[in-house]
Amino acid sequence: MSDETARTTREALLRTAERLYAEQGITTVSNRTVAAEAGTANNSAVGYHFGGKTDLVLAIVRHRNEQTEPHRVRMLERTAGSTDPQDHIDSLNLPIVALLDELGAPTWYARFTLQVMVDPPWRDLVAEELSRSPHILEASRRLMETTRHLDPSLVRKRAQLAGLTVAHVCADHEADIHVRDRTPAWDGVGTFLSDALTGLILAPVRRRA
Numbered sequence: 001m002s003d004e005t006a007r008t009t010r011e012a013l014l015r016t017a018e019r020l021y022a023e024q025g026i027t028t029v030s031n032r033t034v035a036a037e038a039g040t041a042n043n044s045a046v047g048y049h050f051g052g053k054t055d056l057v058l059a060i061v062r063h064r065n066e067q068t069e070p071h072r073v074r075m076l077e078r079t080a081g082s083t084d085p086q087d088h089i090d091s092l093n094l095p096i097v098a099l100l101d102e103l104g105a106p107t108w109y110a111r112f113t114l115q116v117m118v119d120p121p122w123r124d125l126v127a128e129e130l131s132r133s134p135h136i137l138e139a140s141r142r143l144m145e146t147t148r149h150l151d152p153s154l155v156r157k158r159a160q161l162a163g164l165t166v167a168h169v170c171a172d173h174e175a176d177i178h179v180r181d182r183t184p185a186w187d188g189v190g191t192f193l194s195d196a197l198t199g200l201i202l203a204p205v206r207r208r209a
């Protein structure tokens with residue numbers, strides 16, 4: 001197999017797996033199904049190019065994160081030195097919206113992400129993978145630095161909830177674009193999420209009598 005053929009097959013497997021996982025869930029889709037839908041006659045193509053299902057899922061995550069990182073870098077550069085927590089909340093959550101806008105339609109990544117987020121074993125695995133990103137770590141550090149008036153453990157829990165909110169909102173919008181065959185319009189989604197997540201993370205703590 002030539003290098004070009006291998007690259008083309010690998011890309012087809014990634015695209016197909018992302019779509020099938022988005023539509024049907026990760027657990028229910030076999031590697032054999034991914035290979036068949038990708039148009040390869042080799043039923044063990046996933047194993048040859050990636051390894052097991054876990055490796056394939058992580059390969060999708062790495063691929064999309066590589067595409068997301070330039071957006072995150074630009075946001076970090078723009079908000080360097082800011083004391084406004086909203087800037088750093090945005091740096092953590094809005095690069096995915098920017099990527100979806102950049103990719104155009106149809107996209108499947110938001111729905112794939114939601115499938116990951118609602119399945120705890122996959123969510124933990126992917127969270128561990130993304131925690132290696134220095135830019136995510138820097139955005140998280142800035143958020144914690146600008147929310148020192150709140151309990152750090154509370155901020156972390158709210159940030160996890162914010163991530164799930166992003167996944168749901170983006171997946172709903174992506175599905176709506178797909179079903180209604182609409183022209184992608186993500187600007188409003190980013191603005192909505194920015195305000196909603198800021199309210200979520202910075203909400204006052206209720207004091208019990």
